[in-house]
Amino acid sequence: MLNPADDRLIAALPEGVVRPLEPRHLDEPRGYFAGQGGLLAAPRNVEEVAAVVRACAEARVAILPRGGGTGLVAGSVMPEGPAPLVLSLERMTAIRDVWADEDALVAEAGATLQQVQEAAAAAGRQFPLSLASQGTAQIGGVLAANAGGTGVLRWGNARALCLGIEAVMPDGKILRDLKRLRKDNTGYSLRDLMIGAEGTLGIITAATLKLAPRPAAVATAMLEVPDPAAALQLLSLAQAMMAGCVTTFELISGQGLAFVAETLPEIRQPLPGAAWSVLLELSLPQGIDPDTAVEDLLGRAMEEGLVTDGAIAQSGQQAAEFWNLREHLPEANRRIGAISSHDISLPLSEIPRFIADAGAMIAGMGDMRINCFGHLGDGNLHYNVFPGAGRSRADYADLRFRLPEAVYQMVVERGGSFSAEHGVGRLKVADLERWGDPVKLSAMRAIKAALDPHGIMNPGAVLGLG
CATH class of the missing domain: 3.30.465.10 (Uridine Diphospho-n-acetylenolpyruvylglucosamine Reductase; domain 3)
Structure with a gap:
């Protein structure tokens, strides 16, 4: 490959497209990978994007597409290989x-x-x-x-x-x-x-x-539930009583609340100390009173033993506080420092058994804490494992690779996925090779080879550099 800073490549690019390459174009949120880039191109329209791609294709220079850089699997940083041309879409905002x-x-x-x-x-x-x-x-x-x-x-x-x-x-x-x-x-x-x-x-x-x-009204509540199985039953009840109106159903563990209390004590918690809770949001059409809707659901759920306590947002500010707690769970995780993090999905009926079995397995591997939370309504869990209280990640160096292997084995055996919403990027290339269906992988490689025969498009992401 030519060096992307080569004068011939720069001369082939549209005027005004080349811009200074800044550190923000080479970073990723978790800091797992140090990115590199030989040149930054920031086109203003699709024709300029096409001109950049044609020039790189002719020069056999790798292209690293760059959006907002918020991905969590290193899909937008390239730590190895010849320095790529970083192609930023930041000027195309219309x-x-x-x-x-x-x-x-x-x-x-x-x-x-x-x-x-x-x-x-x-x-x-x-x-x-x-x-x-x-x-x-x-x-x-x-x-x-x-x-x-x-x-x-x-x-x-x-x-x-x-x-x-x-x-x-x-x-x-x-x-x-x-x-x-x-x-x-x-x-x-x-x-x-x-x-x-x-x-x-x-x-x-x-x-x-x-x-x-847009919904006529939104009702938001945090509800304490006995366990994940009760949470799933609550979801089923909510769907039956409010068909089409349940827009959010988030599972939150007591360990997650404890991490927030420890690292972000200023965050208000409506149900402090709850072993398991759910953040529920209903988006309602005209003709349905939001207070009545959520109170009817809460009353029915408590009658059936699915909810033991609850807090219903009485204003937009209170609803925002509930969401603020949920959105700070990842930040609390970051401050504690995970041994191993997993973005997984499972068939809904498998979730309670998985949480129990995986918890027992990890308990048998050592003194560790688990923060399991996420989008229960669509089966997506963020299953993260942390050092025991007073211990550091360095104490668990021998588990760095064993933990994901063990967790993903349980997930795949139950018909789940090792990557629910974050993608593969570069972080999970080996996981895709290990757990992906061989026929699917073969078809993916054939598609890649057919559309990108020179391998210039984000090389190393998803399918690796092989």
């Missing part, structure tokens, strides 16, 4: 079109999730995908990682909220498929292929996104 009556809008890839939400709200609609990093996460990266968030139970993940895409393929040709159709059975879905590919098959430059009506 909301091109909004069709409120059709519940659709077109956003460029560099627009943040929050900007899309604000554009939808200005049109009297909502874009219901929500992430803690929404002020920084860009739509192109959200789609490339097929991000989920807290509303997947009701709205699905990013793929379910995308109608069409515009993308630049590895040869520099532009895929123009920004349709806003709900039905289009015309062969292979390249849109769905590009979503979740983490920039290894091309660069998403714009997308047509689904909007939804």
